[in-house]
Amino acid sequence: DVKVTQSSRYLVKRTGEKVFLECVQDMDHENMFWYRQDPGLGLRLIYFSYDVKMKEKGDIPEGYSVSREKKERFSLILESASTNQTSMYLCASINRPGPYGYTFGSGTRLTVV
Amino acid sequence: GQQVMQIPQYQHVQEGEDFTTYCNSSTTLSNIQWYKQRPGGHPVFLIQLVKSGEVKKQKRLTFQFGEAKKNSSLHITATQTTDVGTYFCAGPIAGTYKYIFGTGTRLKVLA
Numbered sequence: 001d002v003k004v005t006q007s008s009r010y011l012v013k014r015t016g017e018k019v020f021l022e023c024v025q026d027m028d029h030e031n032m033f034w035y036r037q038d039p040g041l042g043l044r045l046i047y048f049s050y051d052v053k054m055k056e057k058g059d060i061p062e063g064y065s066v067s068r069e070k071k072e073r074f075s076l077i078l079e080s081a082s083t084n085q086t087s088m089y090l091c092a093s094i095n096r097p098g099p100y101g102y103t104f105g106s107g108t109r110l111t112v113v
Numbered sequence: 114g115q116q117v118m119q120i121p122q123y124q125h126v127q128e129g130e131d132f133t134t135y136c137n138s139s140t141t142l143s144n145i146q147w148y149k150q151r152p153g154g155h156p157v158f159l160i161q162l163v164k165s166g167e168v169k170k171q172k173r174l175t176f177q178f179g180e181a182k183k184n185s186s187l188h189i190t191a192t193q194t195t196d197v198g199t200y201f202c203a204g205p206i207a208g209t210y211k212y213i214f215g216t217g218t219r220l221k222v223l224a
Contacts, residue, residue: 031210040122042201042216043156050210058211059114090155094210101146101158102203102212 003027006091006105013112019078021108023091030095032074033102034058034066037088046089049074081112115140117204119215127223132189134218136202143205145178145185146212151198192222 007022025032031050035043035058045058047066055066063085067075074093078085088109092102116139126132136145144163148156160169162178162185169176173196175188189196199219203212 033211035214040216042119043214045211045213048211056211096210099161101148101161102156103158104155107155 004091004093004103004105006089006108008108009106011108011110013078013081013110015082015112017078017081017112019081019110019112021076021078021089021091021110023074023076023105024072025074025093025103026072027093027095027103028071029093029103030071031093032068033092033094034064034074034076035090035092036060037090037107043090046076078110081110083112086110086112115204115206115213117202117213117215119202119218121218122216123219123221125221125223126192128194129191132192132196132220134187134200134202134220136185136187136204136215138183138204140204140207141182143182143207145182146203147176147185147187148201148203148214149198150201150217154198156201189220192220194222194224196220197222 004025013019033048034046037043049055049068065077090107091105094102118137146161147159150156166180167178173190177186199217201217202215
């Protein structure tokens with residue numbers, strides 16, 4: 001089974017801190033995604049990457065950046081955390097569309113105080 | 114921009130009752146996917162529908178893709194407490210691997 005591992009399940013950070021959320025997948029998938037999930041808003045795409053060092057903005061990229069130096073690792077960076085970035089962050093990967101769908105990590109619940 | 118809407122937002126049912134959630138896209142979709150997220154968990158892929166009018170079944174779950182490929186539904190027959198969770202549909206942005214997720218339907222099953 002494909003595994004997508006997010007480094008932290010829960011994280012509490014202070015306003016203004018630089019925050020790194022790490023995601024690693026073990027099945028050589030080309031495409032990786034960062035979503036945030038908020039009640040009533042569903043899952044919203046922040047950034048995605050279709051190859052090493054390649055990235056593309058999603059629907060809500062403001063305040064975030066990403067890094068993909070290796071195929072298996074996709075990092076989400078909050079340059080200066082703010083309270084409105086308190087959310088559940090979900091990483092996902094997929095090799096190519098098919099009857100497989102995304103494989104999601106367990107999520108990181110980030111609280112910015 | 115492309116939108117995927119889902120209704121209802123919440124549904125409470127008695128165990129044994131049926132449940133349906135509906136998904137509508139602002140654009141024609143090449144395929145639609147459904148996911149289930151248990152409370153405290155992460156979304157798990159259930160199924161993908163590709164063909165116009167396609168109907169697929171997984172035990173008590175029936176998935177349907179509309180003829181115009183702009184809407185879809187998930188129907189659960191005789192709900193059980195294990196069905197509790199949030200059900201999401203997702204449609205791809207044309208020509209990409211990016212999926213737009215619906216807002217989800219949160220199902221509670223009362224024993």
